[in-house]
Amino acid sequence: xxxxxxxxxxxxxxxxxxxxxxxxxxxxxxAGISRALLYRYESGDVVKLxxxxxxxxxxxxxxxxxxxxxxxxxxxxxxxxxxxQRLEAQATQTTVVFxxxxxxxxxxxxxxxxAARLVDQRGDQTALGDAEAERLMHVLRKRKAAFVRNRPAxxxxxxxxxxxxxLAHGLGGHPQMPAAERAIRxxxxxxxxxxxxxxxxxxxxxxxxxxxxxPLPTTGFQLLQLPGRRVLVxxxxxxxxxxxxxxxxxMISEDEEALRLHESLAARLWASALQGAAAHAELLRxxxxxxxxxx
Numbered sequence: 001x002x003x004x005x006x007x008x009x010x011x012x013x014x015x016x017x018x019x020x021x022x023x024x025x026x027x028x029x030x031a032g033i034s035r036a037l038l039y040r041y042e043s044g045d046v047v048k049l050x051x052x053x054x055x056x057x058x059x060x061x062x063x064x065x066x067x068x069x070x071x072x073x074x075x076x077x078x079x080x081x082x083x084x085q086r087l088e089a090q091a092t093q094t095t096v097v098f099x100x101x102x103x104x105x106x107x108x109x110x111x112x113x114x115a116a117r118l119v120d121q122r123g124d125q126t127a128l129g130d131a132e133a134e135r136l137m138h139v140l141r142k143r144k145a146a147f148v149r150n151r152p153a154x155x156x157x158x159x160x161x162x163x164x165x166x167l168a169h170g171l172g173g174h175p176q177m178p179a180a181e182r183a184i185r186x187x188x189x190x191x192x193x194x195x196x197x198x199x200x201x202x203x204x205x206x207x208x209x210x211x212x213x214x215p216l217p218t219t220g221f222q223l224l225q226l227p228g229r230r231v232l233v234x235x236x237x238x239x240x241x242x243x244x245x246x247x248x249x250x251m252i253s254e255d256e257e258a259l260r261l262h263e264s265l266a267a268r269l270w271a272s273a274l275q276g277a278a279a280h281a282e283l284l285r286x287x288x289x290x291x292x293x294x295x
Contacts, residue, residue, distance in 0.1 A: 099162030
C-alpha cells in the first residue's frame with residue numbers, strides 16, 4: 001500500500017469516529033491503544049490489522065470498508081460535509097448533479113442567508129445550535145476557498161424543477177411564512193439565480209453549467225477525480241433548498257461499477273440538457289415567470 005492509500009484510510013477512520021459521535025478517548029480505550037496512536041492512524045500512519053478489525057467492529061462496519069474496498073456510509077450531515085470538503089480539496093475535476101446550483105458557485109450573500117437558516121427554529125426541521133451551525137459554516141467556507149484556490153474543472157447539471165422551487169419559496173421559505181419575510185427570501189433566491197444566469201452566459205474558466213428538465217431523485221450525486229482515484233458521492237443532505245442535515249444516508253464509493261453507472265447517467269443528462277444560450281434563455285424565462293407570480 002502507498003502512503004496515499006494510508007492517508008485515505010485515516011480519513012475514513014476519522015469520519016467513522018465522528019459519525020459514531022465518539023471521542024478519541026472513547027475509541028482509544030475501546031481499541032486498547034493510546035489517543036496519540038489513534039491520532040496517528042487518523043492522520044495516515046500504517047494501521048495494524050488487529051486494530052483495524054477492532055475499529056471496524058466499534059464503528060459497525062467492515063474492515064474492507066475502512067480499507068476502501070467497500071462503500072463508506074454517513075448518517076449525519078455535519079460529518080458528511082466535513083468529509084466532502086476533504087475530498088473536494090484534492091479534486092482536479094468534479095461533476096455535480098444537483099440543484100439549484102453547486103454550493104461553490106454561490107455568493108457570499110448566500111452564506112449569510114444560509115447561516116441564518118441553519119439556526120431558524122421556525123423551519124420545518126430541527127435547527128442546529130449556534131456552535132454547530134458555525135462549525136458547519138466553517139467547513140463550507142473551506143469548501144469554497146479550496147475551489148477558488150485550486151480551480152478544479154466543474155460541471156454542474158442543474159434540474160429545472162429545483163430552480164422553480166427555489167424561486168417560489170426562497171431559502172427556508174414556505175407558504176405559512178409571513179408574506180413580507182417570504183418575499184425577502186424569494187428576492188435573495190432570485191439574486192442567486194440571476195448570478196447563475198450570469199455564470200452560464202459568461203462562465204469562469206473550467207466551469208460548465210447545464211439545465212436538465214429530466215426528473216431526478218432527491219438524492220443528488222457528485223463525481224470527483226482525485227490524483228490516482230475516482231470517487232462517487234451520493235447524498236440526501238442539502239444546504240440548498242430544501243435544507244436537510246438530519247435525515248438520510250450518504251455514500252462515498254470507489255466501486256468501479258457504481259462509478260461507471262453514475263458517469264453514464266451524468267453523460268446522458270449532459271447530452272440532453274440545455275447548455276449555453278439555450279440554458280441562459282431558459283433560466284431567464286424561469287426568472288420572468290417567478291417575477292410575474294410574485295408581483
